[in-house]
Amino acid sequence: MPQPDITRLNERHFRRAVELLEDSSCRQGTISTLLQMLAFLSEKLILPAEVIRWQNPYVGDRSYSNLRGNNAPAAVKRQKVVNQDALFSIADVFSRPLTNLDDSDIMITSLTALLLSAPMRIGETLRWRTDCLRSEIDKNGAKQKYLAYYVPKTQSYTRKPIPATMTEVATEAIERLRSITEEGRRLARHMELTPTKFYRHPDCPDVPDDKLLTRQQVAQALGYIKTEDCMDFIKKHTGNYRLTGFTLETLWQLILIEHRNLNPHFPYQTPLKGMKPLKMSESLMCFRRSQFGAQRSTSPVLLTPFNPDYYRKRLDGTVRLDRKNQRPICFFAKHGLDLLRLNSHSLRHFVNRLAKQSGVSIETITEWSSRASIQQTRTYLHESSEQSRNRAAVIHGTKQEQQPREPITEEEANSYGRGPFHRSRYGICRRSWRAGPCIKFADCTNCSELLACKGDKIALEAVKSDLENMQRTRDAAERAVSAGERSGGMWLAKAEPQIIRLTELIRVLENPEIPDGSPIQIQGTDFSHESTLIREKAQESGIELLDKDRLAIEYGQDLIDCLNMLTN
Structure with a gap:
């Protein structure tokens, strides 16, 4: 209008x-x-x-619950899941020596560690005191670490227990943050108690407050390495670039003007609404001007409120077409890592899901997360139906967790040796000497239905490989027999005919007089389709057919020869 x-x-x-x-x-x-x-x-x-x-x-299909909340599509929920590679990258930097990290690195890694220690919001960090990490003895007699602070959203004080696996990491993170913010708290206390006097920081010129300063002393007092940067500060407040004619007293008046612009709520970092916020001199997150700067040095005389964007923007490596992807503040680019993106709030959801998957009740998670209702917690868990079923099955004991074996390498296969551990083209067959060879040992070359093709190089290589493995098995069995393992004789009795058969098959497949493409059929020794039909009929009639191979192993080849003479 x-x-x-x-x-x-x-x-x-x-x-x-x-x-x-x-x-x-x-x-x-x-x-x-x-x-x-x-x-x-x-x-x-x-x-x-x-x-x-x-x-x-x-409402309905267009409601938040259906579009972005508890009933949202799986693809939408996956976008909210924390990037695991980003977590590993941050953890890698956190584990490096402190001498290799600057204040920006310490802020990013330590905050991430604490946000993974309990479900918190990034804005709640401004409510952390230097002693926010506390401990007490729980009902089981163990020491329990927890974070104690005021939660503005619920307007209540909270104590967030920290899992034992994160206790050491959280303690180190708090100590690192306390170390890089100690000088900031000293400056804040000076601003509160004696705001009319110049703050004598470690690099401040050792001269009286009313003595004229040189150009270099002016830059030194203001904390600038380059006089050009110092001139920009003077120009902003005086209208000219001259660095002469200043004392510590007159410089302090300019600093106070800038201080009031940067910290409108001082001695607090946030507006004075509801419960009184922490003073900067009490806050764990008390930083100085340009403390995270990539190009400027930290100001020794100016404070700046901590903005959650200092954390968020440094963890956003997203490439956008509307800007040059030169991100000097990007944490990942700075350390030569993949340009990833990590949302601080996704860490809160991540910790919630881990708790749920570990069997923590939804009521406990709601209280731990400082939420108003259980329904809000359900919305943020983002657990698929399959995960819910699996977790329920594990809790009720109706599912047995199985760990599949990892594939072995060729070197690992060779380490098994030969003999009862024999090779097949599908893997390793693990048996004992006394168990004897498997009844399916080298089955295909004993089958009358096997039809080979002359000139098939792949088949020829497979047969040669089988022959090599069979010879090694025979050699291992001979060594076992020589060592007193009598049951190794069963392996010899089984391997020798196979070696002969494979050798003959290779001779035929390599015979230059047989044209390529010729079909080659092997006369089987144990079965064919016809023998299978006979065995089935015998089983239906209650007749037991003797296995010639097993008879040969148990009674010797002479018995088989006698049976063959009778049948002929």
Whole structure:
């Protein structure tokens, strides 16, 4: 409207508001507020009846629950899952010596470690005191570490227990943050208690407050390495670039002006709303100006409130077409890692899911996460139906977890030796000497149905490989017999005929007088399709057919020769 008039609101204004909120993350909450406003204006009889009929369009299939929440598609939920590679990259930097890390690295890695220690929001970090990590003896007599601080969203104090696996990491992270912010807290206390005196930082010129400073001393007092940067600061507050005619007293007046611009809520970092926030001199997250700068040195005389974007933007390596991908503040690019992206809030959901998968009740997770309701926790768990089924099966003992064996290498296969551990083209057959050879040992070359093709190089290589393995098995069996392992004789009795058969087959397949493409059929010794049919009929009639191979192993080849003479 040319002139804003609340009495002239109509439905099109609310529809326009919905259009503007289409891609906004706060859409659902803002529309709820619009509905409350509409109800209020209706009660006061300010709006006409047709406007009152406007309803929230984002319900049913278009509701947050179905689009982005608990019932959202799997692809949407996967986008919210924490990037595991990003976590491994941050952990790698965290494990490096402190001498190789600057304050920015320590801030990123330590905050990540703490956000993985308990489900927290990045904004809650401003409520951490230097002694926020505490401990007590739990009901089981063990020492339990926890983070204690005030949660603005629930307007209550909380104690978040830290899992034992993260205790050492969280302790180290707190100590690192305390170390890089100690000087900032000293400066904040000076600003609170003696704001009229120049702060004597370690590099401050050792001269009286009212003595004129040289150009180099002015830069040194302000904490600038380059006089050019110092001149920009002086120009901003005086209108010229001259670095002469200043004392510590006059410089301090300029610093106080800049301090008030940078810290409008001092001695606090955030506006004074509700529960009084921490003073900067009490906060674990008390940083100085440009402390995370990639090109400028840390200011020894200026503070700056901690902004969660200092964390978020450094963990965003996303390539966008509308900008040059030169990201000097990107944590991953800085350390030569893959350009990944990590959302601080995804760590909160990640810890929730780990707790749920470990059997922690949803009521405990809700309290641990400082949420208002269990329904909110269910929305953020993002657990697939298959994961729910598997977890329930494990809890109720109806599923047995099995760990599949990893494939072995050629070197590992050779380490098994020969003999009862014999090779096949499919893997390793593990037997004992006394168990004897498997009844399926080198089965294909004993089958009358096997039809080989002369000239098939792949088949020839396979037969040669089988012959080599069979010869090694025979040699191992001979050594076992010589060592007193009498059952190795069964392996010799089985291997020798196979070696002869494979040798003859290779001779035929390599015979230059036989044209390539000629079919070669082997006369089997133990079965064919016909023998299978006979065995099935015998079984139906209650007749047991003797296995000649096993008879030969148990009674010797002479018995088989006698049986053959009788059948002939």
